[in-house]
Amino acid sequence: MNAGETTTPKLGVQAATKIYHTASGDLLALDRCSLDVRANEIVSIVGPSGCGKTTLLWSMSGLHGLTSGEIRLDGARITGPHPDIGIVFQEANLLPWRNLDANIRFPFEIKGEKPDRAWIAHLLNRVGLDGFGGKFPRELSGGMQQRAAIVRALALKPSVLLMDEPFGALDSFTREEMNRLVEEIWLDTKTTIVFITHSIEEAIFLSDRVVVLSARPGKVAREYRVPFARPRSLEIMATKEVFDLTNRIKMDIVGERARPKAPEQERASAEIVRIRP
Amino acid sequence: MSDAIPEFSKSKSGDGQEVSLTNLSAFASGPGIKSGKEVAAIIAVAVVIIGGIELALRLFHVPLYIMPPPSSIAYALFDEFPLIAPHLGYTLVELVSGFAIGAVVGLVLAAVITQFPFAEKIVAPYILLLVTTPMLALVPLLILRFGFGYTPRIIAVALAAGPMVMINAATGFRRVDSAKIALARSYGASTLQIFWKIRAPMALPMILVGLMIGAIFGLLTAVGAEMVGGGFGLGNRLTTYSSMIQMPQFFAVVLILSTLGILIYVLFFLIGKKWASWEA
Numbered sequence: 095m096n097a098g099e100t101t102t103p104k105l106g107v108q109a110a111t112k113i114y115h116t117a118s119g120d121l122l123a124l125d126r127c128s129l130d131v132r133a134n135e136i137v138s139i140v141g142p143s144g145c146g147k148t149t150l151l152w153s154m155s156g157l158h159g160l161t162s163g164e165i166r167l168d169g170a171r172i173t174g175p176h177p178d179i180g181i182v183f184q185e186a187n188l189l190p191w192r193n194l195d196a197n198i199r200f201p202f203e204i205k206g207e208k209p210d211r212a213w214i215a216h217l218l219n220r221v222g223l224d225g226f227g228g229k230f231p232r233e234l235s236g237g238m239q240q241r242a243a244i245v246r247a248l249a250l251k252p253s254v255l256l257m258d259e260p261f262g263a264l265d266s267f268t269r270e271e272m273n274r275l276v277e278e279i280w281l282d283t284k285t286t287i288v289f290i291t292h293s294i295e296e297a298i299f300l301s302d303r304v305v306v307l308s309a310r311p312g313k314v315a316r317e318y319r320v321p322f323a324r325p326r327s328l329e330i331m332a333t334k335e336v337f338d339l340t341n342r343i344k345m346d347i348v349g350e351r352a353r354p355k356a357p358e359q360e361r362a363s364a365e366i367v368r369i370r371p
Numbered sequence: 372m373s374d375a376i377p378e379f380s381k382s383k384s385g386d387g388q389e390v391s392l393t394n395l396s397a398f399a400s401g402p403g404i405k406s407g408k409e410v411a412a413i414i415a416v417a418v419v420i421i422g423g424i425e426l427a428l429r430l431f432h433v434p435l436y437i438m439p440p441p442s443s444i445a446y447a448l449f450d451e452f453p454l455i456a457p458h459l460g461y462t463l464v465e466l467v468s469g470f471a472i473g474a475v476v477g478l479v480l481a482a483v484i485t486q487f488p489f490a491e492k493i494v495a496p497y498i499l500l501l502v503t504t505p506m507l508a509l510v511p512l513l514i515l516r517f518g519f520g521y522t523p524r525i526i527a528v529a530l531a532a533g534p535m536v537m538i539n540a541a542t543g544f545r546r547v548d549s550a551k552i553a554l555a556r557s558y559g560a561s562t563l564q565i566f567w568k569i570r571a572p573m574a575l576p577m578i579l580v581g582l583m584i585g586a587i588f589g590l591l592t593a594v595g596a597e598m599v600g601g602g603f604g605l606g607n608r609l610t611t612y613s614s615m616i617q618m619p620q621f622f623a624v625v626l627i628l629s630t631l632g633i634l635i636y637v638l639f640f641l642i643g644k645k646w647a648s649w650e651a
Contacts, residue, residue: 114376123376148377157553158374175557187550190649191572203568204558230649250558 102169103130104286105154105254109163112149123149125311126163131254136280136287138297138304142347146312147290148184151258154288155181167254177205180252180285182260186239188231188246195227198246209249217245220282221275237268241275248279254286262292270328273299277325294343298336299326306346316346375549439619447619448626455608455620459627462593462605465521469528470589474582476529477536482566485544498541501534507595519601524593531592532585539581543574576647583639590632 112124123146131137139147152158154165156175165172167179188197198218202209218224221241231239240260247255257276261269273296280287291297297304301320308315318339322330330336405413421441427433428440435443484491506527513523551573555565597606605624612621 114374116376121376152374152377152553155557157557158377175559177559179557181554181557183550183554185550187554189551189554189569189572191575191647200555200568201558204555204560204564232649 103166104133104135104168105131105288106166106169107131107150107154107163108165110150110153110160110165111162112146112153112158113161122311124153124160125313127307127313128163129305129314131286131288133253133286134284135303136289136301138289138291138301139307140291140294140297140304140343140347141307141312141315142309143292145307145309147307148258150307150312151181151256151288151290154254155179155256157181177250178253180247180250180255182240182243182247182255182257184259185263186231186236186243186260188239188242190231193228193230194223194234194242197231197242198249201246201250205250210251213251214245214249217248220279221245235268236264237272240264240272244275244279248283248285252285254288257287257289259290259292261296269293269296274328276300281325294340294347295331295336297343298339299328299331304343306343318343377549377553436616436618439622443619444622444626447617448623451620451623455605455624455627458603458605458608461521461603462590462597462631465524465528465593465596465604466586466589468521469525469593470532470586472525473529473531473533473589474536474585477533477581477585478540478578481537481540481544482571485541491541498534498538501530502538506531506592507599510596510599513596514600524596524601524604527592527596528589532589535585535588536578536581539584540574540578543577543581544570546573546577548573576643576650579639579643579647583636586635586639587632590628590635594628 107127107129109126109128110124111122111126114121114123127146127150129137129150139150141147149158153160154172156172156179159173167176172179188194189200192200198214199209218227221244223238223241223245226234226238226242231242234242243260261272264272276287276289277300279285287300289297289300294304298320304318304320305314306316306318307313320339321335425440425442428438439447484494509530510523510527513526517523517526547570551569552565555569560568593604594606594609597604598610599606601607605628608624609621612618612624
């Protein structure tokens with residue numbers, strides 16, 4: 095990686111502001127939110143419920159427009175859904191009337207392209223879904239459905255993968271398994287990943303950086319660098335560093351709600367905190 | 372920006388429960404495969420019921436014009452079938468062509484109207500009126516205008532089936548799942564692609580329910596229209612046989628009509644099982 099590449103972020107969010115016009119009045123969901131994601135990086139976004147995480151992700155994907163501000167992919171402004179961006183939605187979002195093969199074929203049908211069979215077979219093998227192509231979503235467990243959704247998102251070889259609380263509905267064991275799978279896939283493809291989650295542990299395990307959004311209106315409150323080398327083992331989750339980091343992030347999020355009694359020194363450190371390896 | 376706040380339905384396909392009577396989830400389980408013992412029991416019960424009716428009717432000397440015994444109905448069905456068969460054909464022509472017209476118009480209207488929520492609110496009362504008005508009431512008027520041929524009957528069938536198809540299909544098309552539409556849009560799907568690849572398949576179970584109800588209403592209306600006027604069709608046979616007090620023949624026609632109704636149900640049941648069982 096040379097210096098020229100690092101100056102342009104893979105995905106650059108510049109003062110993103112989003113106002114929803116609802117029946118009960120305008121709702122400011124994002125307020126001048128800025129964030130850079132570098133190529134091959136995994137960035138997690140955490141924050142209190144309803145802080146605009148999903149709004150930010152949908153805006154990054156081009157599914158939503160912004161009220162003001164802009165989002166650039168490789169320097170080019172995103173104005174609509176982009177072929178280089180894949181999305182993994184909450185609760186797998188498979189089409190229940192299609193079997194697994196047909197679900198994975200869906201993006202290609204929309205685009206009028208021929209599916210890359212070898213690549214899809216490789217991905218299915220990677221996530222352990224060999225031989226399940228004829229099954230319908232209802233016949234698969236939640237974890238398997240989400241694996242299929244990941245294959246669907248990666249089938250088009252996107253350079254950025256946006257994941258919107260993908261494992262929120264899974265039990266904690268399956269979730270850990272899926273987290274390891276995401277890391278494996280990342281080691282395999284080096285796809286840039288933006289990951290939204292409610293789970294701080296998940297965010298730390300997966301990410302190079304964890305970005306904390308403030309309560310609505312969402313803006314970047316803090317940012318933490320996670321220094322552990324990959325592949326990471328689940329053992330690191332038991333280390334003191336992770337424990338401390340988890341608590342700091344938790345305090346950031348909880349502190350957002352219980353602001354009144356925040357001690358002076360904590361408020362002073364409201365800038366970016368970095369933990370050195 | 373008119374974007375909606377991203378929302379995800381927490382319950383799995385909860386919309387399906389709107390119409391409990393016609394919930395397609397019934398298609399998924401179905402009657403199931405029966406064991407030999409169960410089949411034997413079903414036949415035994417049928418024999419006892421039919422035999423009991425036969426015995427009671429003969430024992431109490433119930434006159435033939437009030438209720439003919441099952442055996443004489445069976446004999447009439449067998450004996451008169453060559454005479455009844457052409458009328459079955461006429462009724463089927465009316466039913467199939469009227470239903471086809473009504474179903475196509477109903478489906479197209481449902482697909483179009485649900486795209487315009489404002490227009491939908493305006494036309495809703497008229498659609499309700501069409502659904503609740505018994506189209507049989509219009510048959511004398513239609514006969515006056517179009518004579519005693521197929522035309523008034525086919526129109527009546529189409530008018531009866533169309534609104535039923537439309538109202539159910541509209542319910543189906545209104546089931547928007549914003550996450551699934553977002554998925555399609557994220558791959559750059561056009562409005563047309565979203566319709567064919569997301570909205571239409573999501574609506575299919577409700578469309579099938581509408582088609583089934585429409586077909587059964589169509590049969591009802593076809594037979595009713597035939598009873599009002601015209602010299603052919605199963606409905607006409609009913610009036611003819613009853614006016615001649617030929618009760619075994621009359622009941623033979625009723626039996627044919629029930630069979631037709633059951634066949635309609637089974638047909639859509641099987642289609643639903645094949646194409647819409649994902650719903651459950």
